[in-house]
């Protein structure tokens with residue numbers, strides 16, 4: 299087993315749908331540098347995985363580790379052991395990891411223990427919910443990364459306040475690069491909307507453990523959405539469907555609620571762009587709504603993307619209170635129309651180039 303960084307490729311490691319999306323622009327930005335794209339396989343359903351590669355026109359990964367689902371420890375351990383063997387065999391020079399998933403943590407731990415420097419993309423985000431799986435993952439990775447790529451000024455300042463040992467670089471958010479690159483390639487809204495649904499409508503997504511671990515709460519939110527005045531289009535994450543079905547609760551369309559199978563990245567952007575408002579617990583969709591000028595109601599008590607709330611683009615509602623408060627809050631947001639807000643909190647769409655340049659500087663040291 300290696301104990302020093304090698305002379306081989308830079309490894310880019312990712313494994314869930316949002317990471318595969320962000321990896322698409324990071325891969326391109328490393329043009330001219332030997333890069334090994336590694337998909338851990340944390341996500342494996344077609345809509346969560348292969349469709350993203352196809353839609354974004356990226357080559358398949360160089361390695362697919364087939365980690366799949368499991369408990370947190372099982373999944374993280376599987377990522378660690380498979381990444382350790384791969385990084386060591388390939389004599390990787392650096393490991394670039396993205397976000398805060400179990401794949402991010404497992405890959406970063408495997409790399410750092412091989413003394414391979416870690417570049418963390420989306421560093422410095424905090425929800426302040428210390429029990430949240432992603433918060434644990436991102437804090438742990440920030441503590442061991444050599445280069446920390448912060449998506450915003452506030453996240454860079456937070457890392458400075460925390461005195462992390464690595465070097466902090468404010469890069470902007472790679473998700474904005476992806477969005478800007480795809481805006482011209484979006485399919486038309488009517489090819490995606492279910493029959494009978496027209497504008498104005500709400501785009502909703504729900505997938506986080508904080509909801510799926512409480513199926514009755516999840517079901518109550520779906521009932522509330524089913525009674526909404528406007529139609530609600532909800533592509534359902536496999537985890538959400540599995541949680542409802544395990545508890546004998548309905549995952550079907552009814553009333554105003556139109557449940558779809560998971561959709562691809564482009565379809566999701568089109569649904570957000572065409573919606574009167576978005577209801578979500580996804581971090582990615584909060585920012586996409588912010589960039590596309592669509593008001594967002596986030597069903598969480600906190601967000602890592604605080605800039606979206608500060609400028610009035612995003613409102614938070616803790617799901618514990620959601621069933622009663624959701625409709626009045628959503629009505630307030632819809633009545634307010636689409637106030638204009640400054641959309642530059644997460645950089646200018648060149649974040650991936652800055653990530654690549656910070657990584658290349660690291661190799662030169």
Ligand code: UD1
Pocket residue numbers: 314315316340341342343346367368373398399400401431432505506507536537540
């Ligand atoms: C993971 C990330 C989360 C991210 C999300 C994006 C962690 C801790 N969480 O959550 O931060 O926002 O990805 O989607 O890493 N499943 C399938 N098919 C798949 C993948 C998952 O059916 O392709 C189902 C399985 O029942 C699985 C469950 O979803 O057990 C949870 O999957 P997992 O990868 O553990 O977390 P996500 O909810 O996808």
